[in-house]
Amino acid sequence: MPESKTISSAKSSDNAARALQLAVAAAQTAEENRGQDIVVLDVRHLTCMFDYFVIATGTSRRQIHAMSEEIDHKLEDDLNDERMGIEGYSESRWILLDYGTVVIHLFDQETREYFAIEDMWAEAPRVAWERSSSQE
Numbered sequence: 001m002p003e004s005k006t007i008s009s010a011k012s013s014d015n016a017a018r019a020l021q022l023a024v025a026a027a028q029t030a031e032e033n034r035g036q037d038i039v040v041l042d043v044r045h046l047t048c049m050f051d052y053f054v055i056a057t058g059t060s061r062r063q064i065h066a067m068s069e070e071i072d073h074k075l076e077d078d079l080n081d082e083r084m085g086i087e088g089y090s091e092s093r094w095i096l097l098d099y100g101t102v103v104i105h106l107f108d109q110e111t112r113e114y115f116a117i118e119d120m121w122a123e124a125p126r127v128a129w130e131r132s133s134s135q136e
Helices: 002-032 061-078 109-115
Strands: 036-042 052-058 085-087 094-098 102-108
Touching: 002 036, 002 052, 002 061, 002 102, 052 061, 052 109, 061 094, 061 102, 094 109, 102 109
Parallel strands: 052 102
Antiparallel strands: 036 052, 085 094, 094 102
């Protein structure tokens, strides 16, 4: 029995590392596409539904679409993950990309302020995801 618990713990650790990798990649891609006020929240200890939220603000419908499409490209094509769902693309005030362990929220400024997700999940630690200057 102890062996199966060790294997289970290793898989859990691998899954957590993979979820973090996806969240950081999404945040960095949002930044590369001029996303603003980008935040990664670690919600693992607050819900069993997902591990991380990535939240970013766009300045226009076109820019929010571009962030969404580039994040999809990065996570699906480059990191071999599969998006489970998308909401709000046609309205483009709040696009939600569901990657299972990572949920990405792309807002316009007004909608982000109205829903205040960071306030609702205030207990979630923020993840340092920014690239250091040596990595650029």
